[in-house]
Amino acid sequence: MTTADLQIQERNLFTDWSARATARAADAGEPAWALERRSAAAATAAAMSYPDRGDDLWRRIDFRTAEAGIAGLDPFAPGPRARGVDDLPAPVVARMAGEAGNAGLLVQRDSDVVLEQTHPALEKQGVVLCSMERALRDHGARLADTLGALLHADEDRYAAISETVRSGGAFVWVPDGVEAALPLRLFQWMDGPGRLSAPRSVIVLGRGARATVIEEQLSATAEGLALHLGGTEVFLGDDAKLVYGTLQDWGRNVFHYGNQRARIGRGAELQWIQTLLGGRVVKSHSYFDLAGSGAQAFVHGFMFGDGRQHFHLHTLQRHLADHTTSDLLIKGCLKDHARSVYQGLIQVSEGAQRTDAYQANRNLLLSDTARADSIPGLEILANDVRCTHGATIGNVDEEQMYYLMSRGLQRSEAQRLIVEGFFVPVLDRIPLESVREQLRDAIEHKIG
Template sequence: MTTQTILPVNAEALKALSASKQEPAWLTESRLESLELAGQLELPKLEKQRIEKWAINSYGQFKEGASLASLDDLPEHVAKLVAGSREGGLVIQRNSGAVHASLSPELAAKGVIFTDLQTAVREHADLVKPYLHQAVKRDEHSMAALHAALWNGGVFLYVPKNVEVDAPLQAIFLVDDAEATFAPHVLVVAEANSQVTYVDNYVSDSLSAPITHNGAVEVFVKNGAKVRYATVHQLAEGATDVTFRRAVIDNDASIEWIVGEMNDGDTASDTMSILKGNGSTSDAKVIAVGSGSQKINYTTQAKHFGKSSASQMITRAVMREEAQAIINGITKIEKGATKADGQQTERVLMLSPKARGDANPILLIDEDDVTAGHAASVGQVNQEQIHYLMSRGISRRVAESLIIYGFLAPVVSEIPLEGLRDQLQGLVERKLGQ
């Protein structure tokens, strides 16, 4: 059965919007072609879940945000997130457009580009055009096509050959208007032997109406380059968050994903590493806490094409109240990817009899000379551990907290910014009602 996609804009309105933003002709054409595709393709297929039953059609309208006169004008909870990033590089999007973009003169002098993608398509088209929509393909499904038609704001990060960026570069994606289209696109290109850490936060205030975030991330890691990508999503209950992340990794290059899924609304994400090059590596760590009646579907994938490529995937999810989580890990080793090594672990901890968790480890191996393994578990808090801690004078509430934090520690401890780690710890405590 084919599900009809409801298009939130027609071709004429989209063409007019593109013209009003002074976008190049190639981008306008790309948007229009993508909109046509969106009306023809089916919705993405989620494992054991029907996304068509979710609130995925609340796109609103494009609303240009006013540039910030000063970072001091940011809401207090957002200002705390950027306190340590004012000297390196910082991009802030509010609703449909960027309101701030800055980069240190030292990094700019080295050829680093860090700005909103909307600006980059005008000023750096020669660097953007070859990569845009090449990792998250427009024809994957209707939501990918619709994102390609409607994306706004976003981030473009370009690191030249042999340049190492020591301090993390940060972006904030803030939505506080439920009537505004919110669809940032992140594009990262790390040239050969470069190194960079990028961190972003998706944040919302309480929303007056439902909103759909349809986001995409594309990362291209060239020969010998290293990219660390950390992201935390903390959108309010009224937001449905659907995000597709893809990284293409060349010879002897590496990607490290650190993903904190702390939304209060229904959430689906698909994070894939395409290990194209020989000796390429991918390390993905995902932490999630579900509460209320949330429905959560997380997929982490590694596709091995290169010889001696290696992937590691670790997902930790804690579900409370009536939250439901489906956690998928997919390791695919293609024919010819000899000496590849793919490992994955998915673990779900349930804190309530009504909470549900489903861990699905999948290995697809088309080559004999490889190493691959998986582990998965779904269960309640270990009562023996609680009783042991209580016998040492610790209250039940504190004992449960210690076990939960120990369960999540393999991911939390890897967050590259101390402020972000503290923020994530606070989000875990909030979602656990502590």
């Protein structure tokens, strides 16, 4: 097939998807402005080409398998509606660890949100938790100036496709001055290969509001490609405080592409935890805008790869106002033939005096064939700032091993304790004990 043929085929695919997505969305009551944005995104997708190695953000990752297989994927695979937690896939139920009643819950299965279970305590406070479809119907005005405000369809072709076939995702709204009484837990589940999931979520905390939101992405490993193209936008009003965890543990057949954006207002604080365990090839962009004076972002994350997993995490700490703080720690642990790339940039704009920015990337290699790359960067336009960054890549320390073994621990056990300890600074940030426990188990399982 010639390049021209391929382009025609791709254009036809996006036209077809756009038509089907628009028809579904119109049925679901999506407002005109959102429908228009879909068609515009489809045109953008058709006009752009897939990002290639000429793009600095795509040079170190290989998404060609996803590119080649995308036409065979179904972005509209329906998920069976759940009447309660019991109707959900067992791995999702297991993650709730019996605490489903102590949280606001939203569960997406393939393309559909199948369970929205808020809680009387949250409802009384005016906290909103619902699917993006319901939010577009019932809270259109609140979404008009948030959905797409930080994340644009022309970011790259995947972002454009994601917006074209957008389906599912969560809307969270915490009113001014309200401290959400319970944590909000969001789940995304894919039932098998052949799926393209494209949820878009928006989380808004009003002035002085507080909340904890944990998002988990899960699927069983299966034969055949599945693709996740997700996007999340987070808005913190002045003096708000959000603890947000996004925990990815897809099956090993999933290609993952995620865009996360956060805008942090005056005096507000974001505690961000991001963990990447699953997937086959994983590309994640997390950008933090410290938009108001005194805004703070604390970012803790890890990637743990085995087999032939390949992770690429890109972070951006964007200091747009004075007296802002960002403190970032990303850890990478790689075994077998796994590979990780951490690419992090601190940007300080001209007016952002008295900025305090920190970025650390620590990598631990458990085999000779694993590889970690660390690419830090600084762009500073203000003159009265403190910005530091540092990166390390190394093997398990032999002196640590000797010390533990001198206490009777077998080599494998000593290594397990050291590797588990490596993840602890990130795990410690996870607010729910049961979630922390599950992650600890997943790590232990992965260490083998």
